[in-house]
Amino acid sequence: MREIFRVVRHMGITAKYKGYYYVAEAVNMTIEQQGKPIRITKDIYPRLARKFKSTSVNVEHDIRTVVNVCWLTNRKMLEEIAGYPLRYKPTNSEFIDMLAYYVFQTGEEKRNIFTGYGSQVDFCGGSLQ
Template structure:
């Protein structure tokens, strides 16, 4: 989990955002299931909502806030992680997938 938190901080997100913890858990879940597509609205938001005693809508909103923060303040870093220049802000699902794939491909981090 340390690598996940390290990467999230590298893209400009700190623990002052509730989405910081939600994103970290979502990335961990995605890394555990790289063999099949992760359905974020069914496989991620409901379990996180139960874990954090919240709602799936709140989880989605808080992760989206983190995506917006990264997009507006650290786009260059996101481009580097994606491996190409992003032409649009990624969705929550794309964002989680991109970070999970990056971490799984860069185990040396």
């Protein structure tokens, strides 16, 4: 989780946004569910709402706020994380998928330095190509 929070903070999102915690937790859930489709409205939002004693609608709105802030204030880093130029603001699901892939891959690279092994991961259901 520390790496997830680090990446989110580098994008200009701080704990003053409720979505800061929701995004971090959603990215963590996505990494744990690697290889399975992201069902954000069926799985992620309800779990976050229960955990943080909120509603799915509020969770969705607060994550969308984070995406908007990143899009308006730090688009260059968002494109770096995506790995390609973004022509439009990512959806919540695309945003979470991009962050999950980025965090997982940077963690893999760090682990590979010590182990010498590589692995491929497929985050299904996201927008990464």
